[in-house]
Amino acid sequence: MTLSFFDQFMSPTMLGVPLMALALLLPWILFPTPSTRWLNNRLLTLQNSTIGQYTQQLLLPINQGGHKWATLLTSLMIFLITINMLGLLPYTFTPTTQLSMNMGLAVPLWLATVIIGMRNQPTHSLGHLLPEGTPPLLIPVLIIIETISLFIRPLALGVRLTANLTAGHLLMQLIATAAFVLLPLMPTVAILTSILLVLLTLLEIAVAMIQAYVFVLLLSLYLQENV
Template identity: 80%
Template structure:
């Protein structure tokens, strides 16, 4: 029973073909394409309003040089939200519960922000490794600590997203299993666990959106330091 709880996090395959790429590529087909007409429907208007509000809020503290990242950050936000929410549906697979995928998104984007900082303003970028006014004896130790913290950032990005989604899916499956087991034995207790399951599902919908926003927000903060 314990092993079956973790089967949902295994990459699905059909006839020996991994379906991870299909799970990543198909969510893009759910979004309506913009048209060239002056007036669009309500769905397109709502989608454009959401993207504009998100980009404005995200790039507000970032300098003008970092506004070139608006397209990739908005696309990443929609990508993560869609995969996180679709993973809550029955008989689906959540690619963002795989640490390899999350690190594959976090490491290149974090490295790009570091390279931009080293190229455009190397003195300012290296200045983050040593706080101002540090005593001379603590300079080597602080440089080592700040360097380690710099390289831990992409790992923290990937692990945070993976751990939150994995924990939520496990809780949902545990409570759902308890509800099905208790239903013929104690219907009253089963109804209470069903209510708890419904509330937890609502919480997971919020977590799916919040974790996607936090992932992109932290990337924008890393970009702000290096632009």
């Protein structure tokens, strides 16, 4: 029984085709396609307004040079929120519970911010490794610590997203299993457990949205340091 709890995090295949590819591509079908008309319908208007407000708030503290990343960061935000939310549905698979996928998103984007900083302003970027006014004896130690913290950033991005979603899915499955087991034995406790499961599901919806936002927000902060 314990091993079956982790079956939901295995990448499923059908006829030799990995279903993870479908889980990554199909959510885009759910979004309405922008039209070429002067006046859009209410759904398109709400979608465009929400995306515009989010992009404006995200890029507000970033310099003008970082605004080129607006499309990439906004698309990544919508992508992560969509697959996180769809992963809460029954008989679905959440790709963001795979550390390999999250690291595949975090490492290239983080590396791109570092390369941009080294190319445009190398002195300022290297200055982050050594705070001003550091005693001479602490200089080698601080450089090593700051370098390690710099390379840990993509690992923290990927592990944070993976751990939060994995822990939430496991907790939901444990509570659902407890409710089914307790139903014939203690119906009152089973009902209370089911209510707790509903509340936890609402919390997981919030976590799915917040973690996607935090992932993109941290990337924007890394970009701000190097632009």
